[in-house]
Amino acid sequence: MSGETGSGWGNDVVKIVVTFAVMYAVYFVLGLIAGLPLQGIFATVVQLTLLIALYAMLTLALNLHWGYAGLFNIGIVGFMAVGAYTMLIISKPPASASAAAVIGGFGLPFSVGVVGAVVATALVGFVVALPALRLRADYLAITTIAFAEIIRFTFQSGTFSEFDLFGTTVGTGGGRGLLVNFEDPITTYVLDSGAFAAAVDWIEAATIGGNLQPVMDTAVVATVLMAVVAGYYWLFRRTGESPFGRVLKAINEDEDVARALGKDTSRFKVKSFMLGCALMGLAGAFYAMYFLGSVNPTAFKPQFTFFVWVALIIGGAGSNTGSVLGAAIFVGVLLRGPLFVKNVIETFVDIGSAPPTIIDAVAALGTLDVTPVIAYTFENISLFRIIALGVVLVWLMKRRPSGLLGHRKETAAAIPLGRLRPVGDAEPAADGGGSE
Amino acid sequence: MSAADDVPGAETAVGGDGSAPLRVEGLEKHFGGITAVDGATFDVERGSLTGLIGPNGAGKSTTFDLVTGFHRPDAGSVRFEGEDITGRRPHEIADRGLVRTFQIARELGEMTVLENMMLAPGDQRGEQLWRSVLPGFRGAVRDQEGELLERCWEMLEFFEIDHLAEEYAKNLSGGQRKLLEMARVLMTDPTLVLLDEPLAGVNPTLEEKLLDHVHELREEGYTFLLVEHDMSVILENCKHVIVMHQGRVLAEGTPAEIKSDERVLDAYLGEAI
Numbered sequence: 001m002s003g004e005t006g007s008g009w010g011n012d013v014v015k016i017v018v019t020f021a022v023m024y025a026v027y028f029v030l031g032l033i034a035g036l037p038l039q040g041i042f043a044t045v046v047q048l049t050l051l052i053a054l055y056a057m058l059t060l061a062l063n064l065h066w067g068y069a070g071l072f073n074i075g076i077v078g079f080m081a082v083g084a085y086t087m088l089i090i091s092k093p094p095a096s097a098s099a100a101a102v103i104g105g106f107g108l109p110f111s112v113g114v115v116g117a118v119v120a121t122a123l124v125g126f127v128v129a130l131p132a133l134r135l136r137a138d139y140l141a142i143t144t145i146a147f148a149e150i151i152r153f154t155f156q157s158g159t160f161s162e163f164d165l166f167g168t169t170v171g172t173g174g175g176r177g178l179l180v181n182f183e184d185p186i187t188t189y190v191l192d193s194g195a196f197a198a199a200v201d202w203i204e205a206a207t208i209g210g211n212l213q214p215v216m217d218t219a220v221v222a223t224v225l226m227a228v229v230a231g232y233y234w235l236f237r238r239t240g241e242s243p244f245g246r247v248l249k250a251i252n253e254d255e256d257v258a259r260a261l262g263k264d265t266s267r268f269k270v271k272s273f274m275l276g277c278a279l280m281g282l283a284g285a286f287y288a289m290y291f292l293g294s295v296n297p298t299a300f301k302p303q304f305t306f307f308v309w310v311a312l313i314i315g316g317a318g319s320n321t322g323s324v325l326g327a328a329i330f331v332g333v334l335l336r337g338p339l340f341v342k343n344v345i346e347t348f349v350d351i352g353s354a355p356p357t358i359i360d361a362v363a364a365l366g367t368l369d370v371t372p373v374i375a376y377t378f379e380n381i382s383l384f385r386i387i388a389l390g391v392v393l394v395w396l397m398k399r400r401p402s403g404l405l406g407h408r409k410e411t412a413a414a415i416p417l418g419r420l421r422p423v424g425d426a427e428p429a430a431d432g433g434g435s436e
Numbered sequence: 437m438s439a440a441d442d443v444p445g446a447e448t449a450v451g452g453d454g455s456a457p458l459r460v461e462g463l464e465k466h467f468g469g470i471t472a473v474d475g476a477t478f479d480v481e482r483g484s485l486t487g488l489i490g491p492n493g494a495g496k497s498t499t500f501d502l503v504t505g506f507h508r509p510d511a512g513s514v515r516f517e518g519e520d521i522t523g524r525r526p527h528e529i530a531d532r533g534l535v536r537t538f539q540i541a542r543e544l545g546e547m548t549v550l551e552n553m554m555l556a557p558g559d560q561r562g563e564q565l566w567r568s569v570l571p572g573f574r575g576a577v578r579d580q581e582g583e584l585l586e587r588c589w590e591m592l593e594f595f596e597i598d599h600l601a602e603e604y605a606k607n608l609s610g611g612q613r614k615l616l617e618m619a620r621v622l623m624t625d626p627t628l629v630l631l632d633e634p635l636a637g638v639n640p641t642l643e644e645k646l647l648d649h650v651h652e653l654r655e656e657g658y659t660f661l662l663v664e665h666d667m668s669v670i671l672e673n674c675k676h677v678i679v680m681h682q683g684r685v686l687a688e689g690t691p692a693e694i695k696s697d698e699r700v701l702d703a704y705l706g707e708a709i
Contacts, residue, residue, distance in 0.1 A: 238569045242577065243562030246547075246555050253544045260504065260538070261556045261624055262530035263563075271565055414562055414574065415581045417550040417602070 012321040019325050023048075023332045027340065034344040038207075043215045046222055048336055053225035054291065055327035057283040058308045060232045060320060064276040067317035067406075068240060070252035071273055072141035075128070076280055076308050078148025081300040082124050083117040083281025084288035085155060088178045088295060089170050090116040103162055103171045103178060110184050114285060121281025122274045129273040133266055148302060156297040177296025184289055186224055191217050221290050228286070229324065232279060236320050237410075239275070246412035248272055307335070310389060313396060316406025325404055334392060338385040342378050354379035455482045457628050457659060458534065463502055463512035464683075465495075472498040474683030475512065480628065485650060485660045487674030489667055491703060495683040496663045497539060500632050504536045505529045517627065531558055533627035537634060541613035545606030549597065549616060552605050553588040556623035560584070588623065595619045595649060611642040618649070628659040635669060647673055667704070671695065679703070 024045055031041035058076060065071040091113030092105025108116075132143040154160060154172075161174030172178065190196055200216045239245050247268050250258040258265050288295045307330070315326020354375040355361045361376035377384050396403065411417060456479035465473040473495040480486045490496050501507040503514050505526040513522045516534050530536075544552050562568045562577035592598035595615045600608060608616060614634055621629060631650070635643050650660055651673070664670045670677055671691040679687045679694060681703040687694060694700055 235569060238574070239565065242568030242574075243554070243560040243581070244565050244568045246551060247563060249547060249551070250544055250555050253546055254542050256506070256526075257538075257542045257544060258555070259506075259526040260530060260536055261621070262527050262535070262558045263555075264525075264527045268563075275565065412547065412551055413554055413581055413585075414568065414578045415585065417548065417554070417585060 015321060016324050016328075019328055020052075023328065027332075030340070030344050034347040036343070036347065039210055039212065039215065043218070044336075044340060046215055046219045048332060050218060050222040050225060050290065051336065052328050052331045053222060053229050054283060054287055055308065055311050055331050056229045056324045057225075057232050057286070058280060059311045059315065059323040059327040060229070060236050061276045061279040061283065062308055062312050063315075063317060063320060063323040064236055064239065064248075064272055064279075066312065067319065067323070068245060068248040068252065069269055069272045070137065070248075071133075071269060071276075072137055073144045073273070073276070074141050074302075074305055074309070075144030075146075075148035076305040077300045077302060078144070078151040079121050079125065079277045079280040080284025080287060080304070081148075081151050081155060081295075081297075083121045083284030084292075084295050084300075085172055085178070086120040086281070087113040087117040087285035088180065088288060089172075091182055092170075092178065092180075093182055095169055103173050104168070105170050105178075106166075106168055107182075110182070114282065117281050117285040118278045121284070122278035124281075125274045125277025126270060128277075129270050133269045133273070145302065145305075148300075148305065152297045152300050155300075173296070175296065177294055177299075179294040180289060180292070186221055190220055196220075225286060225290065228282075233320055233324060235279075239272075240320065240410055240412060242412070242414045244268070244272075249412045310334070310393060313393065313403055316403025319403075319405035319410060322403055322405030329404075334385060334389055338381050338388065342381050346378070456480060457482050457517050458503070458661070459515040460499070460503060461513050461515075463499060463514070464510045465498055465502055465507060466510055471683055473502060473509075476680065476683065476685050477512075478678050478685050478688060480659060480661050481676065482659055483654065483657060484676055485654050485662060485674050487670035487677040488661060488663045488680065489665070489670050489677065490680035490686070492665075493682075494680040496680055497632060498683075499680070500536060500630055500663065503529075504534065504630060530624060530626075533625065534630070535621050535624050535626040535628075536630040537617050537621050537632055539632040539636065541610070541617040543605035543608065543613045543616050545604060548602055548604055549592070549608070550585070550588060550601045552616060552620050553591065553623055554581070554584055556620045557584050557587070558624055591619045591623060596645075611638055614638055614642070614646065618646070622653070622658075626658065628661065630661045630663070632663050633665060634662070635664060635666065643669075 027045050027048070028041055031044070032038075058080070062073065062076060065073045089105045090108050091110055092103075093107045095104030128143060128147050129140070132140040155177075156175055158174045160172045161176075162169060162171035164170075196216075200213055203216070204210065204212050240248075247258060247263050247265075250261075250263070251265050251268060255265050258268075287299075292299055311326040311330035312323060313326070314329055315322035315324070352371060352375055355364070355372045358376060361372040364370075364372040458480040460479070461477050463473050463476040464471070476495065476499055478488075488496055488499070498507065502509045502512075505521070505524050505528065508523045513520060515521065516529070516532055519532070521529050521532065521534070544555070547555070561580050562574075567573040567577055589598060589601070592601055595618065597608075597612055597615050597619065600612060600616075605613070605616060618631070618634060634646060634650075638646065647669075650662070654660055662670065662674065671694065675690065677689065677691055677694045678685055679697075679700050681699075686703055687697045687700050689697070
């Protein structure tokens with residue numbers, strides 16, 4: 001078991017790649033069976049990848065909080081909002097006289113905005129953590145969710161919609177929010193480049209033709225965000241597999257033991273909390289840039305936080321690989337799957353129009369007619385998948401409370417433990433594991 | 437880190453030269469209306485195995501918590517190596533070389549025995565996040581991990597639990613957990629170890645073994661303060677014994693003196709000593 005640390009990288013990457021491949025294959029096969037246009041299926045899969053990237057970042061960050069340090073953060077969306085708004089305020093161009101209605105920003109480069117988002121969220125995380133970490137674990141949960149709501153209402157309030165800072169008029173835009181009216185480096189250097197346009201033309205000519213520009217644009221962004229996920233994964237893996245991660249693990253299990261062994265546990269908790277928050281803020285900035293196009297407070301409702309939690313629970317708290325898998329499965333199967341399957345089925349059968357209320361739908365069951373119920377379900381699939389989400393969670397809690405990979409403990413050390421043992425003296429590593 | 441491990445046995449040659457690394461004076465602790473510790477005063481001499489006994493509720497464990505920073509005393513002072521450490525936080529005290537074990541072994545079950553052991557040493561480079569994460573610094577972290585791992589193996593061998601090194605701590609038996617707890621605390625390079633009932637719930641064979649280990653380590657220069665319930669263990673193994681009763685130090689002296697002390701006999705009320 002513990003020998004997996006060093007050699008496990010390959011294995012874990014394979015697990016992730018296989019999961020993605022299987023999911024894509026299912027989407028393509030279902031889509032082709034239903035006779036959906038190839039371009040449409042491709043667009044669906046690209047969108048899916050983009051969304052998985054976002055959830056994977058958030059799940060990895062949450063895994064550091066909950067899986068490693070045992071910090072119960074249910075204010076994820078608040079930290080995302082801080083990152084998103086900071087990014088926009090820093091990088092939006094200053095308000096001009098010609099477009100007085102648009103609230104301006106500092107007009108600093110994109111990279112400054114990204115760094116600003118990370119730093120600002122880390123600092124906010126510090127402020128949130130400071131009072132709460134001295135108290136019991138559940139108080140942190142209350143503090144974080146309260147914080148997330150405070151942030152949302154602060155951004156909503158008219159008071160901060162416009163204010164002067166360092167001689168520039170900036171603001172949150174209140175309920176109207178902020179528009180992303182500046183270019184990011186991906187657009188500037190890749191999407192707008194001649195080479196990319198030529199490549200898209202070539203692909204269009206070589207395949208089915210049509211206008212592939214939008215979906216190719218999204219594909220590029222999705223690729224870049226997946227690279228960011230890889231960066232997150234690398235960072236958290238190094239964090240976990242280190243003496244730092246070891247102390248976090250110890251705190252998670254029994255904080256008094258860590259203290260008795262001379263570890264300043266508050267410092268470790270604050271640091272890991274700040275790191276996780278900073279990366280949630282970064283994910284929030286990307287969310288604003290590549291998903292929303294404009295931010296406003298309604299995009300940061302608590303529901304989002306709980307989606308990330310579901311992804312972590314599916315994947316298994318404590319495992320970075322599990323976090324990525326959890327995000328992929330959550331988005332691919334639970335979040336987007338029902339919508340896609342509905343599209344597929346509707347190409348085969350004409351369900352007809354849905355009854356206006358669930359009462360009507362269920363009443364039809366009396367005449368043994370199930371069509372109204374199905375039609376009603378399809379009509380409201382977005383709502384019904386939330387119910388399905390709950391059912392899946394209950395099932396998981398009963399059948400596999402540690403998620404997909406939560407049972408596997410990633411060894412907390414910078415080197416593989418047990419290697420220095422003189423041969424013959426040690427129990428063979430193969431049967432040394434106790435968790436199987 | 438404490439300097440004590442650099443010169444193990446420097447003072448022990450004399451078998452306790454009168455220097456006392458730990459001086460506790462007038463310690464008091466009240467919980468609501470209950471007085472748990474009521475002016476406890478005692479010293480622990482360097483290189484000694486000092487016993488602390490007393491009937492249930494005598495305030496032994498609370499005294500431990502006060503000395504190691506897990507509770508704040510209401511009055512009195514704790515001095516360690518000449519420094520006033522009263523009311524300092526547990527990790528600061530542990531960092532100075534004054535460490536404790538817990539009455540009920542508190543192994544970290546979801547971690548392997550080796551991970552448990554590797555957790556303990558102080559001054560680990562890799563406990564600084566940036567060193568562990570940034571490329572270019574991790575090499576130094578790994579080097580230190582290698583050295584620590586070697587020491588962990590030696591300690592596990594000393595306690596004869598090296599065959600369990602890769603086992604999850606939750607799979608250990610009660611006695612093995614006690615051994616792990618003691619091995620782990622020694623990885624911090626302590627000067628003085630407070631053992632809170634290390635023999636509770638341990639079978640006689642293992643009890644013998646544990647005591648042998650303690651004696652051997654004491655000869656190497658470690659100092660121990662041993663809390664025990666069982667009088668006979670203390671009287672047989674410690675040269676100096678402190679008896680607590682109702683939050684105070686009732687008597688202090690050699691086992692022989694304690695045995696014949698009327699007040700102690702009264703406190704234990706007919707219990708065979």
